[in-house]
Amino acid sequence: MQVKRRIVDIMANIDNQELDNLLLTEEEERELTQQISMERIKNRAMNRIQEEETMVFKNRKVKKYKASIVIAAAMIMILSTTAFASQYMDSLKQFFGQSASIAEDERSPIQGTDTASGVTMNVEEGVYVGNSGYLVVSFMKEDGMPFPEGVSIPLLELKTEQSVNYMVGQQLLDDNKKLVGVFEMDAMNDLEGLKARITADRIMSADNAQVVEGPWNVEFTISPGKQREQSLNLAIDEGEEALSLNTVSVSSIGVAIEGKRTDGELDKLPDYTPEVMVIAADGSELKLHASSTSTTKNGFQWLYNLDSKNNLVFLGDVDIKSVSIDGNVTELK
Incomplete structure (x- = not known):
């Protein structure tokens, strides 16, 4: 089976600063x-x-x-x-x-x-x-x-x-x-x-x-902290790939969507990745891009945690109300 992986790091690098004894506002x-x-x-x-x-x-x-x-x-x-x-x-x-x-x-x-x-x-x-x-x-x-x-x-x-x-x-x-x-x-x-x-x-x-x-x-x-998880019943038919999505999980480090192939190609990861947006309580929307598609016990997982420039996105400051997957909105409990 294939497993695609990528890791992104946005680092601060500030030259000529001496801040050891400085209390910053x-x-x-x-x-x-x-x-x-x-x-x-x-x-x-x-x-x-x-x-x-x-x-x-x-x-x-x-x-x-x-x-x-x-x-x-x-x-x-x-x-x-x-x-x-x-x-x-x-x-x-x-x-x-x-x-x-x-x-x-x-x-x-x-x-x-x-x-x-x-x-x-x-x-x-x-x-x-x-x-x-x-x-x-x-x-x-x-x-x-x-x-x-x-x-x-x-x-x-x-x-x-x-x-x-x-x-x-x-x-x-x-x-x-x-x-x-x-x-x-x-x-x-x-x-x-x-x-x-x-x-x-x-x-x-x-x-x-x-x-x-x-x-x-x-x-x-490992004892994971709190994350929001919601069951899905969403079918995607994209070209030659047929997929069934069953779970969406949301935490500060991104959105994970789990599913399986229903086209008989169970030994292959999908090439398709849906359009995903998180919708905040104030109505604002944030589009996320997939960083990886990986193998799970029952199928595959997409991990969405990048912006349009491939910068890592953290969601800890976003009050997320729902997630949109190819226009299908799922409310988070």
Whole structure:
């Protein structure tokens, strides 16, 4: 079976800012984020992708990526030097940027730790939608000192009791005092109650010298936070593809739509993706684009979490009332 995957990261990269001891107001944070140049980030990303690989892909079923995955992956490869004080944003917001709004009741705190050679690995939390989600892990020195510029973990891995496809990106944050890894996952089955383990071998410098010897190992059980799920009974007949959609799930990280093929091609993922919009309580509409089509136990799942420019969209600040799929509106309870 095919599995298409892509990961998108919108990062803030602000030069020449010294903010360690500065308490920022909301207005100051707004002014800082306005300095972001996405063209500069893309240019740096394309240069960096030729030099090193800090993105680890752990999905052997991958068949094809969209063209935009090259820039998206490269942007995650950049080790960010954003200097926002940690009290103003958590690891997930630091990793993805100011747009990463996550509703508090959708977070799944884990806080499992392991310490080796004076460095503590903390499996912080997860956030999920449908059979997809993010897991956040961070590494910090016990003495609070920064890591050398450009460090990364060659073998940062997620191990589970059932098949889970994933990719992981790494960034240095908080003036290099925190090394953060974010796993993007797609599972065959519901993630609820899944037993998992995150392992790391060692921390290496940009020139491939060992900086910190591991290993680190944290076991935990995934307990997804709140997400809104609604049953569907929607048939789609598009060209040679006939599909039946049965579930739509909504959380801060996107909209997941599950279904199966009814045209006899059960071993193939659909090429078609419907037009999807989320409709807020105030009547405003937001069109989302699919980032992936992945295999599930009973069929397939579309994950919608991109805007028209392939930027990642977070929905934590949107009071979603309903979801429109090819014009068919489903009210969320």
